[in-house]
Amino acid sequence: MYRSKTCGELRLADAGQTVKLAGWVQRTRKMGGMTFVDLRDRYGITQLVFDESDDAALTERANKLGREFCIQAVGTVRERESKNPKMPTGDVEVTVTELNILSESVTPPFTIEDQTDGGDDIRMKYRYLDLRRSAVRKNLELRHRMTILIRNFLDARQFIEVETPILIGSTPEGARDFVVPSRMNPGQFYALPQSPQTLKQLLMVSGFDRYFQIAKCFRDEDLRADRQPEFTQIDCEMSFVEQEDVLQIFEDLARHLFKEVRGVELPALQRMTWHEAMRRFGSDKPDLRFGMEFVELMDVLKGTGTFPVFNEANYIGGICVPGCADYTRKQLDQLTDFVKRPQVGAKGLVYVKFNADGTVKSSIDKFYEPEVWQKVKEAMGAKDGDLVLILSGDNANKTRVQLCTLRLEMGDRLGLRDKDKFVCLWIVDFPLFEWSDEEQRLMATHHPFTMPNPDDIPLLDTDPAKVRAVAYDFVCNGVEVGGGSLRIHDGKLQEKMFQILGFTPERAMAQFGFLINAFKYGAPPHAGLAFGLDRFVSLMAGLDSIRDCIAFPKNNSGRDVMLDAPGYLDPKQLEELQLKVELRADDDEQPSEN
Numbered sequence: 001m002y003r004s005k006t007c008g009e010l011r012l013a014d015a016g017q018t019v020k021l022a023g024w025v026q027r028t029r030k031m032g033g034m035t036f037v038d039l040r041d042r043y044g045i046t047q048l049v050f051d052e053s054d055d056a057a058l059t060e061r062a063n064k065l066g067r068e069f070c071i072q073a074v075g076t077v078r079e080r081e082s083k084n085p086k087m088p089t090g091d092v093e094v095t096v097t098e099l100n101i102l103s104e105s106v107t108p109p110f111t112i113e114d115q116t117d118g119g120d121d122i123r124m125k126y127r128y129l130d131l132r133r134s135a136v137r138k139n140l141e142l143r144h145r146m147t148i149l150i151r152n153f154l155d156a157r158q159f160i161e162v163e164t165p166i167l168i169g170s171t172p173e174g175a176r177d178f179v180v181p182s183r184m185n186p187g188q189f190y191a192l193p194q195s196p197q198t199l200k201q202l203l204m205v206s207g208f209d210r211y212f213q214i215a216k217c218f219r220d221e222d223l224r225a226d227r228q229p230e231f232t233q234i235d236c237e238m239s240f241v242e243q244e245d246v247l248q249i250f251e252d253l254a255r256h257l258f259k260e261v262r263g264v265e266l267p268a269l270q271r272m273t274w275h276e277a278m279r280r281f282g283s284d285k286p287d288l289r290f291g292m293e294f295v296e297l298m299d300v301l302k303g304t305g306t307f308p309v310f311n312e313a314n315y316i317g318g319i320c321v322p323g324c325a326d327y328t329r330k331q332l333d334q335l336t337d338f339v340k341r342p343q344v345g346a347k348g349l350v351y352v353k354f355n356a357d358g359t360v361k362s363s364i365d366k367f368y369e370p371e372v373w374q375k376v377k378e379a380m381g382a383k384d385g386d387l388v389l390i391l392s393g394d395n396a397n398k399t400r401v402q403l404c405t406l407r408l409e410m411g412d413r414l415g416l417r418d419k420d421k422f423v424c425l426w427i428v429d430f431p432l433f434e435w436s437d438e439e440q441r442l443m444a445t446h447h448p449f450t451m452p453n454p455d456d457i458p459l460l461d462t463d464p465a466k467v468r469a470v471a472y473d474f475v476c477n478g479v480e481v482g483g484g485s486l487r488i489h490d491g492k493l494q495e496k497m498f499q500i501l502g503f504t505p506e507r508a509m510a511q512f513g514f515l516i517n518a519f520k521y522g523a524p525p526h527a528g529l530a531f532g533l534d535r536f537v538s539l540m541a542g543l544d545s546i547r548d549c550i551a552f553p554k555n556n557s558g559r560d561v562m563l564d565a566p567g568y569l570d571p572k573q574l575e576e577l578q579l580k581v582e583l584r585a586d587d588d589e590q591p592s593e594n
Contacts, residue, residue: 008044012091014077022072025065035062047093068105074098125561139549143537159210164199176220186578192218200237204526205518209239229558237528246527273429282404287478288423290416292319292407300375307367315396320380321410324387325353346402350390354382419542424476432469451486484529491519
């Protein structure tokens with residue numbers, strides 16, 4: 001065998017044993033007639049010792065070892081004279097009597113250390129080397145542990161894991177599909193599933209009343225830190241349940257994961273309606289680790305002074321930033337520039353400093369009498385030493401979203417978004433529909449199979465934009481970790497939904513005929529939820545991006561720079577598929593790797 005022990009398990013109790021170790025050379029150090037080699041494997045690092053006075057030829061071979069050489073060493077465990085308390089194996093070392101070089105390594109493009117000198121691009125190109133770093137490997141070990149915990153939890157509650165197809169038909173009402181041409185059916189295409197949504201509903205019709213799957217999903221959409229073109233869901237569906245049943249079991253799952261993985265006891269989760277979340281925090285995934293809740297100031301500032309921006313606004317709202325009245329003009333200008341960025345879209349920022357000495361200073365002092373600022377102070381609950389930041393606009397929700405971005409920025413600046421603190425909640429009562437400026441019609445907020453709130457069903461005929469969905473999101477620290485809904489199981493109600501969404505009966509049957517027909521055979525009431533596994537793991541690990549908990553991620557352009565994918569097909573492959581590629585003039589360059 002290549003090894004009798006791993007590089008992470010030797011302790012003082014093993015002193016005197018002869019062991020075989022195998023792994024990669026982390027570093028070498030020569031001190032007088034002694035050579036020290038740190039040998040690394042997945043489990044840890046052990047120090048090897050080569051003594052010139054014992055075996056000069058062996059020591060000379062050790063002196064020629066380079067970083068990342070893959071070697072096997074045989075030797076005796078002994079207590080170290082100079083112990084290293086920072087290493088689990090730091091009390092011992094192995095005096096080597098036999099060295100076998102299994103394979104040599106060229107100089108790696110970056111150091112395989114927790115604090116590496118490699119940037120994102122180079123580490124992604126050589127991801128197989130990046131995965132040797134313990135900081136990255138620990139994320140995947142955490143991911144593995146969480147999936148085991150999830151599977152055991154759901155198995156104990158009568159859920160059955162069922163794999164659903166990856167090659168399916170394309171359906172509308174979502175992000176763009178990734179499509180796959182079919183050689184055996186020329187001119188026709190499969191789609192990769194954005195989720196197993198309709199398939200898991202079919203499983204409910206089949207009588208599998210509790211289903212789950214650690215499911216690969218694919219969406220062709222613009223990327224950011226918490227999105228990848230392919231991602232993984234903890235996908236679940238249940239029959240004969242109501243919203244309360246679903247929330248309870250998956251709140252229990254979340255509580256189980258937090259306790260087992262982070263040692264955190266989650267309290268019973270609060271529930272907040274979508275409208276309340278937007279009003280108080282400007283987001284349907286509010287970060288409740290800190291305050292700065294929105295305060296509407298229309299009654300205080302509109303029409304009480306001569307500032308035209310406020311007098312013409314349909315919404316005026318502010319946040320109180322504690323202890324920041326000492327912000328300099330430069331800092332305030334930076335905040336103004338921040339909210340005016342295209343990503344935020346505000347036209348400007350108004351500040352009011354309630355100074356520690358009791359004086360007040362505002363960027364719009366000349367437009368208001370002093371007593372107005374006192375009313376602002378009372379409305380905001382501000383104290384001397386606090387800073388109030390105010391935004392206004394024509395569209396209330398749009399301005400609230402801008403104010404939300406500013407609130408999160410101040411939370412970051414003040415260090416209030418502690419990654420070791422977890423505040424979770426359920427967001428409920430989402431709108432069933434949302435207006436699409438691009439499509440100029442109502443779109444399903446979640447998907448066309450979401451159950452409308454029974455109290456609002458009459459509004460489907462008169463004012464569908466006001467209909468609430470029986471839908472719910474699990475939110476933690478400002479991240480939407482998961483979400484789901486009750487599903488429509490009544491055929492006539494489903495027809496009504498398709499009609500509102502602009503589907504003709506023919507188009508609905510063409511796109512969803514398999515589901516419509518299945519519902520004719522006794523569909524049970526059912527509901528589901530899916531957690532984003534990548535997001536959940538990154539949250540538990542305190543990561544800024546889900547890329548760091550995925551073995552082989554894509555970059556921000558959706559490219560795999562390690563495999564150099566996507567790429568062009570060989571003409572022979574295109575011929576077999578009976579496809580011809582004609583790029584537009586602005587697309588005729590080779591794709592960038594960045």
